[in-house]
Amino acid sequence: MSLDPIEAELGEGLPSNVRDDDEPNIVNIHPGTKRKWVLKEDAALVACMVDLHNVGTFNTNTRFKVDYLNKLEMMLEKVLPRAMLKAKPNLELKIRTLKRDWAIVYDMLSGKYNNDFG
Template identity: 70%
Template sequence: MSGFSQSSVSSQNSRGTKRKWIPKEDVVLGACMIDLHNVGTFNADMGFKVGYLNELEKMLEKFLPHAMLKAKPNLESRIGTFKRDWTIIYDMFRGKNNIGFGWDEHRQLIIAEDAV
């Protein structure tokens, strides 16, 4: 890998510098989080133990050496975005208001009743 596309370069906005993530980085971050969970060293009751961000940073450096992703603010911020975005989908299936939504295991897709 000689470098990343321009979409991964930081851009300036009114609140300072905000990093733009590319899909490959999201995929690698997700895979590393799954690996970290499966190893079990950083597992806690409802998430990860303190220090997991630094371990993720080390893991990502192996797969994305030119991305220069840091535990804080990069990983912390992106994981927060994941939580916010995917909470909506999680709630559709597991939450109190999931009436009319489901998962079709055979077709591997979300299903909804016509009224929804």
């Protein structure tokens, strides 16, 4: 594809993240900032949540109290100093994902929405 005369005059071409082929393919200019969790981080998060629950200072009936994410962030910083996990959004979103996944597995194994799967 040839350059527009104005672009040719100004010496501008396509940005480095845009490909010029027969078909217009545009590469994502703003790649997702979604963080990839590794197994070590998952294990540390679950271990810290279990410790936090066992200590009992952040427990209510069936949930954690309001400030538990900040305490969890401090605990994980000691265990994984270079992970740079923040209470919001990293821990909040990961815990939400874990809850969703756990609910799916629990429903599968308890037989709630299936016929004797587990």
